[in-house]
Amino acid sequence: xxxxxxxxxxxxxxxxxxxxxxxxxxxxxxxxxxxxxxxxxxxxxxxxxxxxxxxxxxxxxxxxxxxxxxxxxxxxxxxxxxxxxxxxxxxxxxxxxxxxxxxxxxxxxxxxxxxxxxxxxxxxxxxxxxxxxxxxxxxxxxxxxxxxxxxxxxxxxxxxxxxxxxxxxxxxxxxxxxxxxxxxxxxxxx
Numbered sequence: 001x002x003x004x005x006x007x008x009x010x011x012x013x014x015x016x017x018x019x020x021x022x023x024x025x026x027x028x029x030x031x032x033x034x035x036x037x038x039x040x041x042x043x044x045x046x047x048x049x050x051x052x053x054x055x056x057x058x059x060x061x062x063x064x065x066x067x068x069x070x071x072x073x074x075x076x077x078x079x080x081x082x083x084x085x086x087x088x089x090x091x092x093x094x095x096x097x098x099x100x101x102x103x104x105x106x107x108x109x110x111x112x113x114x115x116x117x118x119x120x121x122x123x124x125x126x127x128x129x130x131x132x133x134x135x136x137x138x139x140x141x142x143x144x145x146x147x148x149x150x151x152x153x154x155x156x157x158x159x160x161x162x163x164x165x166x167x168x169x170x171x172x173x174x175x176x177x178x179x180x181x182x183x184x185x186x187x188x189x190x
Contacts, residue, residue, distance in 0.1 A: 014072065014073040014076070015072070017031050017032060018032065018069070018076065021066060022066055022067050022069070029063075029066075032076075033059070036077065036080060037055070040055055040058065040080065040081070040084055041055055043081060043084065044058075044084060044088060047085065047088050048088040048091060048092070049092075049095075050091060053091065054084060054087045054088045054091050055084070057087040057090075057091070058080065058083050058084040058087050061083050061087065062079075062080060062083060128186075132179055132182050132183060132186070133145060133179065135182065136175050136178060136179065139161070139171060140171055140172075140174060140175035140178065141175070142161060143157055143161060143168055143171045143172050143175060144172060144175045144176065144179070146160060146161070147168070147172050148172075148176075154168050154169055154172075157172075
């Protein structure tokens with residue numbers, strides 16, 4: 001039985017509590033959790049900027065491996081804190097790889113759903129434009145997509161397609177002229 005203010009998991013009581021938690025006893029798991037969680041959070045506050053999230057990740061892994069755990073209270077604590085450290089390191093690496101960028105307050109206002117009719121017209125126009133570009137000869141279509149759609153500069157496009165910057169400029173110019181003629185023939189307005 002887990003009593004407030006009393007350290008519930010000591011010695012032989014730990015073995016019985018662990019066995020209960022491994023058998024699926026919610027009360028036994030709660031005893032272990034309440035005993036270790038304060039120390040775990042104190043530790044994580046020192047090594048992580050997101051201690052509560054890392055603690056949650058840690059307990060998820062602990063619950064997944066609890067049935068396989070063998071050892072006494074000291075080994076359990078070592079196992080738990082090792083998992084916590086690994087989760088904190090993983091979380092730190094993830095934050096470094098995928099940093100969050102706060103939204104511009106002006107941008108937040110514009111996050112409402114656009115009108116479905118506007119989306120449909122835009123999708124049709126985009127499909128028509130891509131179809132027109134696809135009708136160009138392969139080299140022209142590629143440089144137009146890289147230059148205009150991807151927004152790459154002439155030197156980057158030249159490096160990608162293996163041509164000189166001058167050849168890319170000429171190809172883009174010819175492609176855009178051909179696109180203008182195709183658009184006029186198709187009845188696409190500006």
